[in-house]
Amino acid sequence: MPKDGGIGASTKRREDIRFLTGTGQYTDDINLRGQAHVAFLRSDVAHGRIKGIDTKAAEGMPGVVRIFTGADFEGVGGLPCGWQVTDRHGEVMQEPGHPVLAQGKVRHVGDPIAAVVAETPEQARDAVEAIAVDIEELPAVIDMKAALADDAPKVHDDLKSNLCYDWGFVEENKAAVEEAFGKAAHVTSLELVNNRLVANPMEPRVAVGDFAAHSGESTLYTTSQNPHVIRLLMGAFVLGIPEHKLRVVAPDVGGGFGSKIFHYAEEAFCTFAAKQLKRPVKWTSSRAEAFMSDAHGRDHVTKIELALDADNNFTALRTETYANMGAYLSTFAPSVPTWLHGTLMAGNYRTPLIYVNVKAVFTNTVPVDAYRGAGRPEATYQLERVIDKAARELGVDPIALRRQNFVTEFPYATPVAVEYDTGDYVATMDKLEEIADISGFEKRLAESKARGKLRGLGVNCYIEACGIAPSNLVGQLGARAGLYESATVRVNATGGLVVMTGSHSHGQGHETSFPQVVADMIGIDASMVEIEHGDTDKAPMGMGTYGSRSLAVGGSAIVRATEKIIAKAKRIAAHIMEASEDDIELKNGQFTVAGTDKSLAWGDVTLAAYVPHNYPLDELEPGLEETAFYDPSNFTYPAGAYACEVEVDPETGKVTIESFAAADDFGNIVNPMIVSGQVHGGLAQGIGQALLEGCVYDENGQLLTGSYMDYAMPRAEDVPFYKVDHSCQTPCTHNPLGVKGCGEAGAIGSPPAVVNAVVDALQRAGHTNVMHIDMPLSPSRVWKTMQG
Amino acid sequence: MSDITINVNGKPVSGPVEGRTLLVDFLRGAGLTGTHVGCDTSQCGACVVHVDGKAVKACSIFAVEAEGAEVATIEGQANPDGSLNVIQQAFQDHHGLQCGFCTPGMVMSAAALLKENPRPSEHEIREYLEGNICRCTGYHNIVKAIMAASGQDVSAIAAE
Amino acid sequence: MKGQGRSKATGPVQEETKMYAFDFERPDTIDDALKALGAEDAQPLSGGQTLIPTLKSRLAMPSKLVSLTAIPELKGICTSDDGALCVGAATTHAEVAAGAGAYPALAALAGNIGDPAVRNRGTIGGSLANNDPSACYPAAALASGATIVTNSRQIAADDFFDGMFTTVLDEGEIIVEVRFPVPQKASYQKFEQPASRFALVGVFVAKYPDGVRVAVTGAAEDGVFRWTQAETALSSDFSAGAVSGLDVPDNAMIGDLHGSPEYRAHLVKVMTGRAVKAAG
Numbered sequence A: 001m002p003k004d005g006g007i008g009a010s011t012k013r014r015e016d017i018r019f020l021t022g023t024g025q026y027t028d029d030i031n032l033r034g035q036a037h038v039a040f041l042r043s044d045v046a047h048g049r050i051k052g053i054d055t056k057a058a059e060g061m062p063g064v065v066r067i068f069t070g071a072d073f074e075g076v077g078g079l080p081c082g083w084q085v086t087d088r089h090g091e092v093m094q095e096p097g098h099p100v101l102a103q104g105k106v107r108h109v110g111d112p113i114a115a116v117v118a119e120t121p122e123q124a125r126d127a128v129e130a131i132a133v134d135i136e137e138l139p140a141v142i143d144m145k146a147a148l149a150d151d152a153p154k155v156h157d158d159l160k161s162n163l164c165y166d167w168g169f170v171e172e173n174k175a176a177v178e179e180a181f182g183k184a185a186h187v188t189s190l191e192l193v194n195n196r197l198v199a200n201p202m203e204p205r206v207a208v209g210d211f212a213a214h215s216g217e218s219t220l221y222t223t224s225q226n227p228h229v230i231r232l233l234m235g236a237f238v239l240g241i242p243e244h245k246l247r248v249v250a251p252d253v254g255g256g257f258g259s260k261i262f263h264y265a266e267e268a269f270c271t272f273a274a275k276q277l278k279r280p281v282k283w284t285s286s287r288a289e290a291f292m293s294d295a296h297g298r299d300h301v302t303k304i305e306l307a308l309d310a311d312n313n314f315t316a317l318r319t320e321t322y323a324n325m326g327a328y329l330s331t332f333a334p335s336v337p338t339w340l341h342g343t344l345m346a347g348n349y350r351t352p353l354i355y356v357n358v359k360a361v362f363t364n365t366v367p368v369d370a371y372r373g374a375g376r377p378e379a380t381y382q383l384e385r386v387i388d389k390a391a392r393e394l395g396v397d398p399i400a401l402r403r404q405n406f407v408t409e410f411p412y413a414t415p416v417a418v419e420y421d422t423g424d425y426v427a428t429m430d431k432l433e434e435i436a437d438i439s440g441f442e443k444r445l446a447e448s449k450a451r452g453k454l455r456g457l458g459v460n461c462y463i464e465a466c467g468i469a470p471s472n473l474v475g476q477l478g479a480r481a482g483l484y485e486s487a488t489v490r491v492n493a494t495g496g497l498v499v500m501t502g503s504h505s506h507g508q509g510h511e512t513s514f515p516q517v518v519a520d521m522i523g524i525d526a527s528m529v530e531i532e533h534g535d536t537d538k539a540p541m542g543m544g545t546y547g548s549r550s551l552a553v554g555g556s557a558i559v560r561a562t563e564k565i566i567a568k569a570k571r572i573a574a575h576i577m578e579a580s581e582d583d584i585e586l587k588n589g590q591f592t593v594a595g596t597d598k599s600l601a602w603g604d605v606t607l608a609a610y611v612p613h614n615y616p617l618d619e620l621e622p623g624l625e626e627t628a629f630y631d632p633s634n635f636t637y638p639a640g641a642y643a644c645e646v647e648v649d650p651e652t653g654k655v656t657i658e659s660f661a662a663a664d665d666f667g668n669i670v671n672p673m674i675v676s677g678q679v680h681g682g683l684a685q686g687i688g689q690a691l692l693e694g695c696v697y698d699e700n701g702q703l704l705t706g707s708y709m710d711y712a713m714p715r716a717e718d719v720p721f722y723k724v725d726h727s728c729q730t731p732c733t734h735n736p737l738g739v740k741g742c743g744e745a746g747a748i749g750s751p752p753a754v755v756n757a758v759v760d761a762l763q764r765a766g767h768t769n770v771m772h773i774d775m776p777l778s779p780s781r782v783w784k785t786m787q788g
Numbered sequence B: 001m002s003d004i005t006i007n008v009n010g011k012p013v014s015g016p017v018e019g020r021t022l023l024v025d026f027l028r029g030a031g032l033t034g035t036h037v038g039c040d041t042s043q044c045g046a047c048v049v050h051v052d053g054k055a056v057k058a059c060s061i062f063a064v065e066a067e068g069a070e071v072a073t074i075e076g077q078a079n080p081d082g083s084l085n086v087i088q089q090a091f092q093d094h095h096g097l098q099c100g101f102c103t104p105g106m107v108m109s110a111a112a113l114l115k116e117n118p119r120p121s122e123h124e125i126r127e128y129l130e131g132n133i134c135r136c137t138g139y140h141n142i143v144k145a146i147m148a149a150s151g152q153d154v155s156a157i158a159a160e
Numbered sequence C: 001m002k003g004q005g006r007s008k009a010t011g012p013v014q015e016e017t018k019m020y021a022f023d024f025e026r027p028d029t030i031d032d033a034l035k036a037l038g039a040e041d042a043q044p045l046s047g048g049q050t051l052i053p054t055l056k057s058r059l060a061m062p063s064k065l066v067s068l069t070a071i072p073e074l075k076g077i078c079t080s081d082d083g084a085l086c087v088g089a090a091t092t093h094a095e096v097a098a099g100a101g102a103y104p105a106l107a108a109l110a111g112n113i114g115d116p117a118v119r120n121r122g123t124i125g126g127s128l129a130n131n132d133p134s135a136c137y138p139a140a141a142l143a144s145g146a147t148i149v150t151n152s153r154q155i156a157a158d159d160f161f162d163g164m165f166t167t168v169l170d171e172g173e174i175i176v177e178v179r180f181p182v183p184q185k186a187s188y189q190k191f192e193q194p195a196s197r198f199a200l201v202g203v204f205v206a207k208y209p210d211g212v213r214v215a216v217t218g219a220a221e222d223g224v225f226r227w228t229q230a231e232t233a234l235s236s237d238f239s240a241g242a243v244s245g246l247d248v249p250d251n252a253m254i255g256d257l258h259g260s261p262e263y264r265a266h267l268v269k270v271m272t273g274r275a276v277k278a279a280g
């Protein structure tokens, strides 16, 4: 049984109290004295040349403080891209500029052209409508393949083409892969679309810029998953403000799912305008604006081929993907279809030869970047769909085919550059079969049939690379940032601790789970530990929360800093108890000397650190505060197996999720309650992608899904109670907690299970020609498929 | 601009409003920022409050329409001694929230539901929450918390 | 996380409403409402569940809103001498769901519009006046042969709807009451559009002694319509089987992201069959 409050306990979340009583503080709850409001004039065409902007009438409108256009930003940097991909010919990607406000051209619906700062939001919006813009509309490129045609209009006139890069991985394997396909006993191929999604955290983005004229210090309050990264990118690349003159605060953040990682124009604008106007400037996104300005996710078009030998062993895998970048390169966009995607193509299987080709394409759409899972859902989806199809073509059980090809020995070096440290895919599949009651499926099938419904079962596996990542490795791969994490642990005189972490919580419960770790190490009550995050003035540095890295990387930094604290505290205790440092033990908050009955309480030692009367001053500084930077030596590799049962209404094509089971291996677990919650949320997003969500542009680049009236969000009625299990645990071998990360698994592992299940249902009902349906499996799409 | 007074959580709150001032903006402007705005099409439910005992989307009613009404918001839900009420406590116990942004609306909707239907089934809860979108929890623990708050045994519902 | 925001404002701050400005009146009699509506570009406001989102997106620019929700004459449900169910225009969906026991299919329809918070504000008058092509009430009114009573006249449902988002209401004319003859059997079946949860296709079937009426919403480009072939077939044989043999209606159907014209036409048939079955 886990101890109450330490590692392994389902400690209730302390942050819930403020959220449940309406006393949380989100960015939009911050109003600074004298603040002005900004409204953006956004392009309503997908592609056009700006021939003139007339702000005269607008300037005279009530309450208008100042109107900014692209010209005001000419001496200012553009929004930077944090990852440079080198293509298969050894050339670096094409990297266009990304101005804060459009200069010369608009490149997607929603591209900001001008900004009105006014006394009230209404006045700002009124004045926006009074700005006259003369735009010569240009033909838009929306479809990726069309964008690569020789005569396609160019999104960026100064680039050679709309191709950002043509990436091959592992390029040296290409010939061997071709050869293996030539020898294959069976080849299964599948073309599929990984639908474009909008992250849609329930809190829309907000930015409040502030400037203190007396100190020359700028402050930005923003809805961010990584305030330090924003400080670095915005300060160094856009506005030229050194870190010591720039503070970025991300207070309570209402969900992110990737979309709040990136540095956005509105953040730079509010910081810039506050400095120019010497007063705070606030922007609150409407949901409509969010749809056209938050980075989108996914949007891959892929052809995947799997080669098998006569015994159904996977012998080679080949994929060709078109990845939409949108109109500009968002902060981490180039890494998503490449290093976060290609490196996962081995999945849970022993496929010896793999070749991945990705063509990243500019189009006149909102930039696309990481969304929960980022690259790994795209990899998992194609792989697990093609395996299902192969099983169907070969007439073998899809679970058996997977089991037969599982990696079973660890560490395992894949042919796509990564090395899995631990895992047990057989165990998670066994667990899945148990919790999903796979053997009882036939009975449930019969019951559905009696009710006139088509039932189907879909199973798949997934693996992800989390805890991103060793800085030296990602540096070689093109990252322009390190990916360590930092923590400062400050022990107060009376023994309480404040932990300042560079990880950021926007729903993950760090304020509860991080203290569990620290308290466990010292043997004190978790209530003695307080977490501070989200403020660049507090934690030394931080890369933030995404890629399921908070506990694996941020937690490890906390462990390292706490180890330093304990080491120093032991030296103090040794001095006071006149014992050798090596004989000091710390247990349950008590320092003891081995083999004696001498002891000192935690609080006695911490007090001595600050009241150093009896203290080894010649050896040790007073005080008890330590900082650690942790840089992981490898990724972590959570993995699991998922099963979904659906019913399809044969008359309408409507799919309902009857049950969903997830067996995950996250390594060690600090707070099982929080882990399950993370999986639940991921599952709903994956089910949403599979059945409901899809961001659609028409051929002119108009966004057809610009609100919840047309973008279908999963609701309570669309999902069942999930069965989740994480009792299979193969601890990560290279971080001190043995944890792997759980934030994205649900979203990565669930879409193929749903699609596999629907295809299964249709096949069982006699639609034997149906091998695939593209997501989202909306009623109309499923119905159309059934019409043949 | 005219001044109006609305009884919020039993206390009169006064402030200047225009015709177009929404109730949610009136409340937030008065410092009651627990009521959130998550959309502009009246669909997400982050703004749900009670007006004269009924669940209403505070983004879809003008402040002047609530003049003289009894409005209840998330800030007034805790017990008089400051402890969490049954629904709030169940949300904490069953991890019915993550980022907390949808939570005020969820709690207010749950309170309205339990008033109408003291022992709702899973299906009734899911149906009732049609107008409350949560992007974090996948709804599992929200539904479970509401069942628990209504005194139902939820131990059989999948772990954690 | 504790307090940040170093210089938090203390006084009330106007947050972002962002609509155009307008005057607001809240009369308590129909006469006063009509007077107020005499102003140029004045517009009635009922539950606001359609009008407020419209104003937020700046798609309407009234000079004045005249709220109808404080007028007692416009509220409530009763049964008239001829047995019709009369619903005041400002009666909310929730009130109809709870109070229209005399017409269960109507109560069920109202209880399934939007979500509980929308039902606590949205009204029948607002829904009919708005005539959204995907709204539910228009199907009930048309299938029931309801009478829409305004401040100046009585309009048969057959004459009231005039294509998507348009009705025969004049400027300044308001709906006061809706009278529904109560059928022997009826049912409304709604197939929800996955995002908005309005009707992708909704079919209301009502069986009266003198025949069956079938009204379809959500499907056609011209808005709610009567499917006369189905009415004829069902009037002689009130069974789901009577529908399955029919061709789909030949109205021009809506084609969009959520369903092609063919799909909608197909759903009209499916939902009609289900409504007949559910009506019993």
Ligand SMILES: Cc1cc2nc3c(=O)[nH]c(=O)nc-3n(C[C@H](O)[C@H](O)[C@H](O)COP(=O)(O)OP(=O)(O)OC[C@H]3O[C@@H](n4cnc5c(N)ncnc54)[C@H](O)[C@@H]3O)c2cc1C
Residues within 6 Å of the ligand: B041, B042, B043, B131, C043, C044, C045, C046, C047, C048, C049, C050, C051, C052, C068, C089, C090, C112, C113, C114, C115, C118, C121, C122, C123, C124, C125, C126, C127, C129, C130, C132, C134, C135, C136, C137, C169, C173, C174, C175, C176, C196, C197, C198, C199
């Ligand atoms: C989230 C959500 C989900 C919804 N789901 C559905 C659904 O599933 N099915 C459905 O049918 N509807 C749905 N609706 C719409 C809802 O039913 C609205 O309440 C209704 O359409 C309009 O009624 P209202 O009273 O709110 O009218 P308002 O919004 O106040 O007014 C609508 C229009 O009617 C005019 N008007 C109002 N009253 C009168 C009157 N008495 N005489 C003349 N003109 C008048 C107004 O000037 C305005 O033009 C939904 C709305 C929301 C926000």
Ligand code: FES
Residues within 6 Å of the ligand: B036, B037, B038, B039, B040, B041, B042, B043, B044, B045, B046, B047, B048, B057, B058, B059, B060
């Ligand atoms: S803010 Fe979304 S429903 Fe009110």
Ligand code: FES
Residues within 6 Å of the ligand: A202, A254, A255, A507, B096, B097, B098, B099, B100, B101, B102, B103, B133, B134, B135, B136, B137
């Ligand atoms: S808890 Fe984040 S939206 Fe519900």
